[in-house]
Amino acid sequence: MQEEKKIHQAIGRLKERYPRVARYYRMDFDAEHKTLTWQEDSEKKSIAEKLDGGYVLKTDRQDLTAEEIWRTYIC
Numbered sequence: 001m002q003e004e005k006k007i008h009q010a011i012g013r014l015k016e017r018y019p020r021v022a023r024y025y026r027m028d029f030d031a032e033h034k035t036l037t038w039q040e041d042s043e044k045k046s047i048a049e050k051l052d053g054g055y056v057l058k059t060d061r062q063d064l065t066a067e068e069i070w071r072t073y074i075c
Contacts, residue, residue, distance in 0.1 A: 004031040018026055
């Protein structure tokens with residue numbers, strides 16, 4: 001039982017550490033057979049890929065660098 005709890009904690013830590021990747025996968029541990037399975041959620045990943053894009057920021061401020069413009073935008 002303790003081993004199973006540690007494995008579930010490790011899975012949780014992986015999901016916390018890599019949330020951008022983890023959201024597209026389902027991971028399950030079967031304690032009885034001592035197997036870890038994972039499955040890609042291809043539908044969810046496909047939708048995210050369609051929405052993936054970039055930013056174009058336009059300003060008339062000539063005194064700012066590209067990094068300063070980005071920082072101003074995100075703050």
